[in-house]
Amino acid sequence: MTGANGSSLVQAGGVAIEGRNLVLSFGETPALQGADLCVKRGEIVAVMGPSGSGKSTLLYCLAGILVPDSGEVYFDGQRLDAMREAERSRLRRDRFGFVFQFGQLVPELTAEENVALPLLLRGTHREEALREARSWFEQLELEGMERHRTGEMSGGQSQRVALARGLVAHPDVLFADEPTGSLDSMNGELVMGLLTRVARQQGSTVILVTHEPRVAAYADREVIVRDGRVSSMAPVMQ
């Protein structure tokens, strides 16, 4: 399926993002050893695998945070891995959303300012961005906490704010790295229910790294990373 002009094939196939034969080492330690992953638009894919298998490294390569030593990353007809850092940075800001294990909210900002951040960075007027951010708090079940700072919120509440920040700008692709990893079962359910519901409503593609099968079960399909490669699932999944 890969042609000389691979990017146009990628676009034609309704593919959101694709990594081909990705290789990346950290010093002498190989992290990715020929990983392939192709994700369709609007699809929610869980990337699973043992600790140290390379699943987070794969996510960061696809998101343009890391650049592979070799291999190609295609997004929307463009070679992401061949872009300069400034271009990749712009792409991450304008087209991608991110949720990490530990929220990583900006502690100096209020909850609503944290949610509004991606809109502000894209140049949305401050009042409009904050209005949009506030509209999220009801479905986050965080009404009344708009002006709270991270220190005044529980881990579960902070993670819901982080999720809203990841989705508020309707990203083409949401990258979620262990988004429930620091949460108890109940808060994990809340976050995953919200994540999948909003992503499906918006049509956002989601690439979700998790080691928890119950979290992966929210996805449309799972892939498993072992020793830096993506294993296809057994035929029973087809």
Added chain:
Amino acid sequence: MALLGLLDREPSHGYDLKHDYDAYFARGRPLPFGQVYATLARLARDGKAIVGEAEPGAGPDRKRYTITETGKSEVEAWLAEPIPAEPYLQTDLFVKVVLSLMLGRRAEEYLDAQRAAHLRRMRELTELKQRDSLVDTLLADHGLFHLEADLRWIDLTEARLAALAEEVAS
């Protein structure tokens, strides 16, 4: 015991009990009427329920059943009693892995197929949870946590396959 428990809420007819059982517990396997009436007759015989006079109306049996004090005590005791914490030591999963290794087959392929089947079922149960019924969610969660425990075992076993193969072969 589920029927006796439902009867502990209020006196009821066999038809209504079956309806409630099917709504809460049947999960696609409705209770046959015959079984409902046989169970109610047995409960009455054992002094756990009392049968009232037949009432006019539709349905095969319009008798109203009322739980007795003996029945109430039994429900109370049953609810408080923990079920055996099954060790699950002889599941097919375990037997298939050990036999595969004994016969020199590729247990990894079986484990991958089993993982995929488990994950597929987990996706179905997760979809069931989106239906806003807490009773459905409760049942789905029970299945999800058990399937997840199996998956942890599958992952750990896969990581130990080489050592296991040696032990089985020796």
